[in-house]
Amino acid sequence: PAIGTTSLGVAVAHGKPDAAAATRAETLALARGMARLPVLVTVDIEGGFGAGPDRIGELAAELVDAGVAGVNIEDGRPDGTLTDPAHQCELITAVRQAAPALFVNARTDTYWLGVADGNPRTETLRRAEAYVAAGADGVFVPSLPDDRATAEAVKHIDAPLNVLYAPDRHTLGRLADLGVARVSCGSLLFRAALHSAVELACAIAADTEPTGQTAGIPTYAEVQGLADLTTASAAADLTAASAAADPTAASAAAESSAPTRPPTPPGR
Incomplete structure (x- = not known):
């Protein structure tokens, strides 16, 4: 198990938009603090915060020097499109060369954004193959639609498969049976904490009994x-x-x- 940052949580906590290359400094500062924990820490660096290969290599080196174990780098762009795979491969290779000890989890948003020309399966496998060849240690495919698609991804991707946990659909046991190697919560825990805080604040403001909302705090x-x-x-x-x-x-x-x-x- 590892603790991972969520780009949404980092961005919202600083009043900035997610996936907009706006939180490089904030993410690095958080990573330096978290790396002191007695657990593995992996960091969501979005798509590299808009950096080219040289700058993203510098970021990777800073993160590994801070004690970070891995990074998550995605090919989805702020405008809802996918990055050119050749450019994404350059970024992945730059991270690998600058920080060989870092676990590089390459995320492809083919299903997440739904913009893979109507054929996300083929585009997912094409990108996954390229990213692994470029130096990725694992491949993250959020929003795989069902067990069949998940099993196919496990079978055809030559790297550990990471999926995004969906509380209404997944169990860890079933994902393990399908061959999934890594499960991420994404922003789920942050959003759940935000929901609980707002619910409790509203109950206090309304002078109503916060039934069940204070248990276990x-x-x-x-x-x-x-x-x-x-x-x-x-x-x-x-x-x-x-x-x-x-x-x-x-x-x-x-x-x-x-x-x-x-x-x-x-x-x-």
Whole structure:
């Protein structure tokens, strides 16, 4: 399992449109913070934020230096069309060459945008083959319409297949049976959290009982504890680096970087 960013969440949180090449700096800043977590982190870089091969290579290098494990790069464009596959292959190759350790998940929006000249199956397989040849480690095909299309994609794409989870249609067990290697939630978790926040706010404003909407909400201290975990992970990384450079300094490094926050008051 890995934690992945969602371009919609990053964009909306900063008051910007999604898939418009407008959040390169915000995405990179978020990635640097998340990479301190003790889990694999993969980053949605849209279509490369409008960058050419040189600039997207620089971004890939920055992400891998930050500790990111993988990226998702898509061929859908802001105007609802698909990028020329030859250009997309150049971007994928640039990412692969600049950051060989990065897992490159190549997304094709043939089904998602519905603009593949009426034959998304053929265009999907054509693009997938080209993207894998260009250096992609996996292929992401959101909005595959049914089990048959999913099974065909698994059979004919020479790379692990990633699909977008649809809560009204998918189960992880069934997707595994079909041969799907990776399942993404996309913006689902962000949208679900947004919905819950608005529902609760509306219930409070209407002075009605927020039945079921507060069950299981973590306490302030529990959420603050998540930040402590991140800090502890960063401290461990610093200690390891110090030990490699100077074993006698490892203990001091651990002590100086350990969190010293006082107990959190309840209820905040």
